Every structure is written in C-alpha cells, then in structure tokens.
Amino acid sequence: MSAIDKVNAARANNRPTSIDYINKIFGDSFIELHGDRKFGDDKAIVGGIAKLNDMPVTVIGIEKGRNLKERMERNFGSAHPEGYRKALRLMKQAEKFRRPVICFVDTSGAYCGIGAEERGQGQAIAENLMEMMTLKTPILTILIGEGGSGGALALAVADEVWMLENAIYSVISPEGCASILWKDSSKTAEASECLKITSQDLFSMGVIERIIREPKDLDSKLFDGLKHIIAQTVSKKLEQPIDVLLDNRYNRFRKFGKDSATYLRNDE
Amino acid sequence: MFNSDIFNFMKPKNELENQGEWAESRPFIPDELWVKCPACKNMILTSDLEDNLKVCSKCGHHFRTNARYRINITVDEDSFKEMDADLVSENILDFPEYTRKLKTSKMSSGENESVICGTAEIEGSKTVLCVMDSSFMMGSMGTVTGEKITRAFEYATENNLPVIVFTVSGGARMQEGILSLMQMAKTSGAVKRHSDKGLLYITVLTDPTTGGVTASFAMEGDIILAEPKALIGFAGPRVIEQTIRQKLPKDFQTAEFLLEKGFVDAVVNRKDMKKTLSKLLKLHSKEGI
Numbered sequence: 001m002s003a004i005d006k007v008n009a010a011r012a013n014n015r016p017t018s019i020d021y022i023n024k025i026f027g028d029s030f031i032e033l034h035g036d037r038k039f040g041d042d043k044a045i046v047g048g049i050a051k052l053n054d055m056p057v058t059v060i061g062i063e064k065g066r067n068l069k070e071r072m073e074r075n076f077g078s079a080h081p082e083g084y085r086k087a088l089r090l091m092k093q094a095e096k097f098r099r100p101v102i103c104f105v106d107t108s109g110a111y112c113g114i115g116a117e118e119r120g121q122g123q124a125i126a127e128n129l130m131e132m133m134t135l136k137t138p139i140l141t142i143l144i145g146e147g148g149s150g151g152a153l154a155l156a157v158a159d160e161v162w163m164l165e166n167a168i169y170s171v172i173s174p175e176g177c178a179s180i181l182w183k184d185s186s187k188t189a190e191a192s193e194c195l196k197i198t199s200q201d202l203f204s205m206g207v208i209e210r211i212i213r214e215p216k217d218l219d220s221k222l223f224d225g226l227k228h229i230i231a232q233t234v235s236k237k238l239e240q241p242i243d244v245l246l247d248n249r250y251n252r253f254r255k256f257g258k259d260s261a262t263y264l265r266n267d268e
Numbered sequence: 269m270f271n272s273d274i275f276n277f278m279k280p281k282n283e284l285e286n287q288g289e290w291a292e293s294r295p296f297i298p299d300e301l302w303v304k305c306p307a308c309k310n311m312i313l314t315s316d317l318e319d320n321l322k323v324c325s326k327c328g329h330h331f332r333t334n335a336r337y338r339i340n341i342t343v344d345e346d347s348f349k350e351m352d353a354d355l356v357s358e359n360i361l362d363f364p365e366y367t368r369k370l371k372t373s374k375m376s377s378g379e380n381e382s383v384i385c386g387t388a389e390i391e392g393s394k395t396v397l398c399v400m401d402s403s404f405m406m407g408s409m410g411t412v413t414g415e416k417i418t419r420a421f422e423y424a425t426e427n428n429l430p431v432i433v434f435t436v437s438g439g440a441r442m443q444e445g446i447l448s449l450m451q452m453a454k455t456s457g458a459v460k461r462h463s464d465k466g467l468l469y470i471t472v473l474t475d476p477t478t479g480g481v482t483a484s485f486a487m488e489g490d491i492i493l494a495e496p497k498a499l500i501g502f503a504g505p506r507v508i509e510q511t512i513r514q515k516l517p518k519d520f521q522t523a524e525f526l527l528e529k530g531f532v533d534a535v536v537n538r539k540d541m542k543k544t545l546s547k548l549l550k551l552h553s554k555e556g557i
Contacts, residue, residue: 129452
C-alpha cells in the first residue's frame with residue numbers, strides 16, 4: 001500500500017474506533033469516568049477504569065464516533081483542552097493506584113477553535129507531555145487510525161507506542177503539508193510520501209515499538225491477539241523498578257536527534 | 269550589526285519614483301534609513317529604532333528582533349557563552365526543497381539553527397539562556413532545535429542553574445516529519461527533570477509563538493512572560509478561521525488576551541525585560557537578594 005492508501009485506510013469510516021477497542025478488549029469491566037474537574041467533559045476523549053484479565057487498568061481513548069450523529073457529538077475526534085485535562089486527571093489517578101495506563105489514539109488533531117485557544121490548547125498539551133514523562137506507572141499507547149500531530153502526542157508520551165499496520169502518525173496533515181509546500185492541497189499523495197507517516201517508516205525510525213498486523217476484516221482475532229500482548233507487555237513493565245521505567249521512557253524520546261550522529265555534526 | 273532583519277520590513281514608497289525627470293533630481297536617500305511601523309504606519313529612522321530597542325517610539329509597537337540582538341539587550345556585557353553552536357540540521361528525510369531552505373536560512377540569518385543557547389549573567393545572576401530566532405525558518409523546531417534546548421536544560425539541571433527561554437516559532441518543522449514532533453516530548457521531558465530538581469524556568473513569549481512550541485516548552489515555564497501584542501497560540505489564526513468559518517475577535521491570541529484568560533503571568537515591555545528577569549532570578553537565588 002502506498003502512503004496515501006494508508007492515509008485513506010486510517011481515515012475510513014468503517015474503521016473500528018477507540019470505543020470498539022475498549023468494548024472488545026475490556027468488555028463489561030470498563031467503567032467510564034467523565035470530566036476534567038475544571039471546565040467540563042469532552043466527549044472526544046473517553047476514559048475510565050477496566051480490568052485486563054485480572055489486572056485493573058486505566059483506559060483512555062480519543063473517539064471519533066461511529067456514525068454521523070456520534071461524530072458530531074464527539075467533534076470528529078478533535079479534543080478541546082478539557083479533553084486532554086480529563087486524560088491527565090485519569091492518568092494521575094492511575095499513578096496513585098499504580099494502574100497501568102493504556103491509550104488508544106485516533107485523531108486528525110487537537111481542535112482549532114476559539115474556545116480551544118481561550119482555554120489553552122497549547123498549555124493543556126504541553127502539561128500532558130511534561131507530566132506523562134514522569135508518571136510513575138507504565139503507559140502504553142496504540143495508534144489505531146490517525147495520529148494527528150500534538151493532539152495525538154498528548155496521549156503518546158508512553159513506554160511503548162504501537163501502531164496498527166494501516167494507521168498513520170504525522171507532524172502535519174498531508175493536506176496541510178501540500179498546501180504549504182506546493183500551495184496545492186490536492187498534492188496530498190506526494191506529501192504523504194515525503195512526511196514518512198506509515199507504520200513501516202515509523203518503525204524503521206524507532207518511533208514505534210510494534211506494528212499490529214491488520215487482518216482483512218478487523219475482527220475478533222485482532223482484538224484477542226491485541227489483548228494478549230497488551231497484558232503481557234504491561235505486566236512486564238509493572239515489574240520494573242519505577243526509576244528504571246522512567247529513565248527508559250525519558251531516553252525513548254531523548255534519542256531522537258542525539259544518537260543520530262550521521263546527521264549531526266558536533267565538535268563537542 | 270544586528271540589523272539584518274530590519275531590511276525585511278517594507279521600504280517606504282517614494283512617491284517621486286518612476287516619474288521621469290522629477291525622480292532623477294530627487295536627493296539620494298538610502299533605502300535602509302527609514303522603516304515603517306506596521307502598527308501606526310509612521311516612518312521611523314532606523315537608527316532611532318535601534319536606539320529604542322526596536323520599539324516604535326510613537327505607538328510602542330515591538331518590532332521582531334533577531335536572537336543576537338535580543339541576547340545583547342538582555343544580558344550583561346560579554347557574559348554570554350554560547351553552547352552547541354556547531355550543531356547543524358541536515359535533510360534527514362530527504363524532504364523536497366529542505367536542503368536549499370536550510371542553506372538560504374543559514375545565509376540570511378547568519379545562524380546555524382533556529383535557537384541560540386548558552387549561559388549568561390543578567391545583572392550578575394547566572395542563568396542558562398535559549399533564544400529562538402524567527403529569521404531561521406520562522407523559528408521552526410527541528411531535531412537540532414530540540415536537541416539544543418534539551419542539552420541546555422540538562423546542563424542547567426546538572427549545574428543547578430535557572431533557565432530562561434525566549435520563544436518565537438511557527439511550530440514544529442514539517443520538513444523533519446515525525447522527528448520534529450518527537451522534539452516536543454523530548455524538550456518537555458528535559459523541562460520536567462529540571463523542574464523536579466526545584467530549579468526555576470522562565471519563558472518569554474515573543475511574536476509569534478505558535479504550534480508545537482506553544483504546545484511544549486513555551487507553556488511549561490514556572491513563570492510565563494510575554495511581550496506586548498505578541499501573537500501566541502496553538503493554531504494559527506488563519507487555520508482557525510478556515511476551521512470555524514468565521515472572523516476572529518479583535519485582539520484574539522495576543523499576549524494581552526492570554527493574560528486575561530490566565531495563561532500568561534505578565535506582559536512586560538522590552539525596556540523593562542532585563543530588570544524584570546533580573547528581579548525574578550534574584551528572588552529565586554539561594555543567596556537571596
């Protein structure tokens with residue numbers, strides 16, 4: 001599949017959303033918790049507590065909605081600051097009770113609007129990046145569809161980041177990139193290639209740890225397999241001493257631009 | 269010597285231009301002698317503007333300045349010691365036009381990257397200082413920008429020093445793809461470690477500060493200052509207008525707007541910046557004032 005095919009697959013309307021993953025993996029055990037305790041409840045982000053086999057976990061997902069009505073309700077998966085603040089509240093709660101955090105990301109980006117700016121979209125994302133880096137409990141993030149820039153990263157400062165085979169993760173939308181670069185938003189396909197946004201590209205750059213193969217129909221086989229490796233991974237992370245976990249998390253991001261001596265010249 | 273960006277402003281239109289013989293008889297006026305204030309439209313003598321910290325003496329409009337000028341007016345004479353000056357970006361993703369853009373940016377700005385980092389003293393208080401430069405690819409954050417800022421924070425953490433960052437940025441650098449996005453997490457991690465050690469971090473937001481820089485280290489200061497009327501936001505105003513299909517309110521996303529909404533501690537005039545930073549540094553120094 002070419003990069004633009006992946007962009008289209010990642011955005012396809014019939015693609016499972018975060019709620020599908022939560023239902024299929026955690027079933028009835030999921031209890032949704034609402035609100036950021038500061039301003040409101042952002043429906044673009046779903047969060048709560050669930051059981052993974054016998055282990056309590058905190059689950060947070062960016063939800064696009066599965067039909068038009070739901071999509072409007074959920075602002076097409078573009079969160080406001082209160083969404084990111086709700087996510088952080090639930091993560092802090094997870095830290096307190098030493099529950100692993102599992103995030104599902106599917107967003108074209110954080111919302112661009114008057115209210116979002118008034119209530120500090122940039123500040124909300126920045127705070128998540130900072131706090132997640134030292135959150136004293138394991139974090140696993142799975143990009144299931146679109147990983148749109150800062151709005152996706154705000155839930156992806158994790159110990160491991162995985163991607164569905166046909167998910168994408170990018171600093172800017174291919175349309176945005178094309179219109180800046182060539183003043184022509186129809187050159188989306190070219191821009192998609194240049195930006196290196198496919199799971200294969202990102203795996204080779206060390207941005208993600210695992211690619212989840214997608215069966216033809218995203219069916220129960222996928223979810224059962226996923227449930228198994230999520231449980232395995234977070235149990236292992238839970239056994240690590242906290243300082244080791246946090247050092248690894250810091251270095252996971254620290255490496256981008258540091259070890260790549262091939263493209264850095266430094267006389268240090 | 270710090271006036272390279274001043275040439276970028278609109279030159280005054282001479283009404284006599286292109287009017288045949290008349291034009292030839294007009295006195296010779298060097299182009300760079302005057303600049304037009306974009307806010308009040310008055311003509312200002314370039315030398316007056318330089319003497320007034322690049323602030324319009326008529327309306328108080330703060331012109332953009334390059335990083336070297338900023339350092340010069342902020343720190344004690346000869347106290348700035350630059351770090352990691354030799355780090356340079358390369359075209360990691362083989363992105364179209366990026367190699368050429370880097371080259372022209374280097375030439376026009378005279379800098380290797382969009383941020384200059386080092387140590388300095390401000391009225392005798394030692395600090396780590398990072399100053400972004402809008403003349404280098406609009407202050408966009410690539411891997412080297414992120415690396416330099418991260419190293420500056422790590423140095424400060426190790427040596428128990430405060431950090432001051434002057435921000436100006438169009439956001440993450442698209443030409444480095446996801447690796448620029450990763451710099452937001454990387455720098456935030458370094459800020460957090462510095463903060464957890466009980467050390468002071470002050471950000472000064474200057475015009476414009478947007479995108480991935482706003483959504484990372486710009487908004488992570490213990491104290492967040494801003495220059496008057498600076499544009500500060502996550503999304504740029506044009507993107508928002510396109511998204512919501514309506515005009516934005518007046519003064520939306522200005523420093524004063526953020527002050528009112530509670531996201532900036534204080535709006536500080538350029539002429540008061542050094543004094544303010546000095547006061548804040550002294551209030552946080554172990555030795556006291």
